[in-house]
Amino acid sequence: MxxxxxxxxxxxxxxxxxxxxSKPTEATPEQIPATATAKSPNDRSIYRDGLTPEYQPILDQLSYASMYDIKFNIADDLFHITGSETVIYTNAEDLELKEVKFRLFPNTLGGDMHVNEVFVNNEAIIPNYTLDDSLLTVPLKKPLQPQENTTLRMEFNITVPQSIDLNYGVLAYYGNVLALAHAYPMIAVYDDEGWNAEIPPQSGDVTYSDMSFFLVTVDAPKSLTLVGSGREISSQENGSRQTVSYEAGPVRDFYLAASPDYExxxxxxxxxxxxxxxxxxxxxxxxxxxxxxxxxxxxxxxxxxxxxxxxxxxxxxxxxxxxxxxxxxxxxxxxxxxxxxxxxxxxxxxxxxHQWFYNLVGNDQLDDPWLDESLSQYATLQYFSDTYGQTGALGFRLDLEGRWNSIGQAEIPVGLPVRDYTGSEYSGIVYGRGGLFFEALRDEMGNEKFDAFMKEYVKTNAWDIATPQKFQSQAELVCGCDLTDLFNDWIFP
Ligand SMILES: [Zn+2]
Incomplete structure (x- = not known):
C-alpha cells in the first residue's frame, strides 16, 4: 500500500x-450444493493459463494451499452482497488442529459481515466470534491431523460501507466504484504464534495470508464492469444481470472492483x-x-x-x-x-x-511491514535508477529522505509492528528510513553480493512466508559476513 x-x-x-x-449519490443468497465444489484438491488444471509457462510447475507443488470456491451476489443497490464459500483446508502444520480460524475483515473496515451457517464436512457447526467479530473460529469435532484436509462451507452477507473513512476505503461503495477488498471469510495463517490474528491498525495493510487457489463466481447487475484478481474464465448475461467467473492462484487474496464507468x-x-x-x-x-x-x-x-x-x-x-x-x-x-x-x-x-514483496514472497504485513513496504520503497528506487540512471533516481531518493526528515530523522527501529508506530512514524520510518536501510545493506554487502542476495531471497521464499530472521540470515549467508550490528542499528528494537 x-x-x-x-x-x-x-x-x-x-x-x-x-x-x-463530495460524496456520490437485497439479493438472495445462492445455495451451493456441497457436491458441486467437492473437487479433488489436486485438480489445478484450471489455474494453468493464469501463470506464465515458467511458473506453471508450481501447480504440482503447494499441496497444502487452501482451495476456495466463492460465490458473490451483488445486489442492485451495489452495497449489499450475499455469498457462499466452500474451502478445502489442509493442515500444513506438524500438530493436530482442533479448530480453523477465518478472518471477517469487513467487520473491521467499516462494513458489516455476517456468517449465516457453517458446515464442516457437511455437518452444521456453531462457530464463535472474537476480535470485534473479525475472527470466526470453527471448532472441529474431530481434530485435523497433519496433512489431512477438511471441507468447510458457509454462507455470508456483507453491507459495504458507503464511505472511505476507515483503512483508506479499501472496502467501499463510493464515487460509483465498488471496491471489495478481503470480502470473504479468509483463513488466518497458523504460524509460530498459533492462529495469527489481531484487529488491524488503521495505518497499513490488514491481511496476512498463505498462498491459496480461488474459483470465484460473481452475479451482479449487467451495467457494471467487473474486474477480479486472476483470470476471467466465463461470463454470461441473464436479463439485467450478469454472471462472471474467475480463477486465481496461487495468490494470497482475491480482490474485486466494479464500476459502471470503467473503460x-x-x-x-x-x-x-x-x-x-x-x-x-x-x-x-x-x-x-x-x-x-x-x-x-x-x-x-x-x-x-x-x-x-x-x-x-x-x-x-x-x-x-x-x-x-x-x-x-x-x-x-x-x-x-x-x-x-x-x-x-x-x-x-x-x-x-509488491507483486514480489507481499504476494510472491509473503510476510506478516502487520508484524513486519518493513519486509513488504520498506522493500517496495527500495525496489521503487531501483526502478528509477535502472530506468533513468542515478540522477533520475534522485527525486525519489529525496522523497525517502523527506519522509524520514519529517519526523526529525528519529532513530526508531524499522522493524516494529504497524501497531507500535504513530501514523507519522509509520510513514517516516517504514516508508522513509526503511527504504534507506536497503541502501545501507547494499553498501555493507557490496553491489554484487547484494544483487545476488535479493535474487536468492526471492527464489527461496517464493510462494512462502519470509521473516526478518530469514532475511538477515540469508543476507549473511550470501555475503559471508556478520550483519548483526547493521540490523541492530536499523531494524531491530
Ligand atoms: Zn506499499
Whole structure:
C-alpha cells in the first residue's frame, strides 16, 4: 500500500483537498450444493493459463494451499452482497488442529459481515466470534491431523460501507466504484504464534495470508464492469444481470472492483496482459501508468525473478491511499491518474514491487511491514535508477529522505509492528528510513553480493512466508559476513 498521508507535508495538503471530494449519490443468497465444489484438491488444471509457462510447475507443488470456491451476489443497490464459500483446508502444520480460524475483515473496515451457517464436512457447526467479530473460529469435532484436509462451507452477507473513512476505503461503495477488498471469510495463517490474528491498525495493510487457489463466481447487475484478481474464465448475461467467473492462484487474496464507468486500456508484453480500468477521463493517465508498468515488470523481472502471472490489472478507486496492492491487481487512487501527476509513476512502480514483496514472497504485513513496504520503497528506487540512471533516481531518493526528515530523522527501529508506530512514524520510518536501510545493506554487502542476495531471497521464499530472521540470515549467508550490528542499528528494537 502507499498511504496518501505518508508522503510529505505536500501530501498533507493534498489529503485536505481530498477530504473536499463530495460524496456520490437485497439479493438472495445462492445455495451451493456441497457436491458441486467437492473437487479433488489436486485438480489445478484450471489455474494453468493464469501463470506464465515458467511458473506453471508450481501447480504440482503447494499441496497444502487452501482451495476456495466463492460465490458473490451483488445486489442492485451495489452495497449489499450475499455469498457462499466452500474451502478445502489442509493442515500444513506438524500438530493436530482442533479448530480453523477465518478472518471477517469487513467487520473491521467499516462494513458489516455476517456468517449465516457453517458446515464442516457437511455437518452444521456453531462457530464463535472474537476480535470485534473479525475472527470466526470453527471448532472441529474431530481434530485435523497433519496433512489431512477438511471441507468447510458457509454462507455470508456483507453491507459495504458507503464511505472511505476507515483503512483508506479499501472496502467501499463510493464515487460509483465498488471496491471489495478481503470480502470473504479468509483463513488466518497458523504460524509460530498459533492462529495469527489481531484487529488491524488503521495505518497499513490488514491481511496476512498463505498462498491459496480461488474459483470465484460473481452475479451482479449487467451495467457494471467487473474486474477480479486472476483470470476471467466465463461470463454470461441473464436479463439485467450478469454472471462472471474467475480463477486465481496461487495468490494470497482475491480482490474485486466494479464500476459502471470503467473503460479499459490494455497492452500485452512478453505474454503478460496489462489492463487499466478507469473512467474515460483518466485515459491519458492510464496509458502513462501502463508504460510505467511495462518498465517496472522488466526491471523487477531482471532484478528478482520474472512476474509469475499472465495478467496484471489496474483499477482506479477513490481510496485515500495512493495505491493498494492485491495479487495480480492494483488499485490506484483516481486523482493521481494523470500523466503530469508526479505521484503516478512512483505509485505504480511501488505497487508493482509488491507483486514480489507481499504476494510472491509473503510476510506478516502487520508484524513486519518493513519486509513488504520498506522493500517496495527500495525496489521503487531501483526502478528509477535502472530506468533513468542515478540522477533520475534522485527525486525519489529525496522523497525517502523527506519522509524520514519529517519526523526529525528519529532513530526508531524499522522493524516494529504497524501497531507500535504513530501514523507519522509509520510513514517516516517504514516508508522513509526503511527504504534507506536497503541502501545501507547494499553498501555493507557490496553491489554484487547484494544483487545476488535479493535474487536468492526471492527464489527461496517464493510462494512462502519470509521473516526478518530469514532475511538477515540469508543476507549473511550470501555475503559471508556478520550483519548483526547493521540490523541492530536499523531494524531491530
Ligand atoms: Zn506499499
Amino acid at each position: 502507499k498511504p496518501i498521508f505518508l508522503f510529505s507535508n505536500l501530501t498533507l495538503l493534498f489529503l485536505t483537498s481530498c477530504l473536499l471530494f 479499459v486500456v490494455s497492452k500485452e508484453v512478453n505474454g503478460i496482459t496489462l489492463r487499466f480500468y478507469s473512467s474515460d477521463k483518466f485515459q491519458p493517465g492510464a496509458n502513462s501508468a501502463i508504460e510505467t508498468a511495462v518498465k517496472s515488470l522488466e526491471v523487477f523481472g531482471k532484478r528478482y525473478t520474472p512476474y509469475p502471472y499472465s495478467e496484471l490489472d489496474f483499477v482506479t478507486t477513490p481510496t485515500y491511499a495512493l495505491g493498494i496492492e492485491y495479487p495480480g491487481m492494483i488499485a490506484i487512487t483516481e486523482w493521481i491518474v494523470d500523466p503530469d501527476n508526479s505521484y503516478l509513476e512512483a505509485t505504480v512502480a511501488h505497487e508493482i514491487a
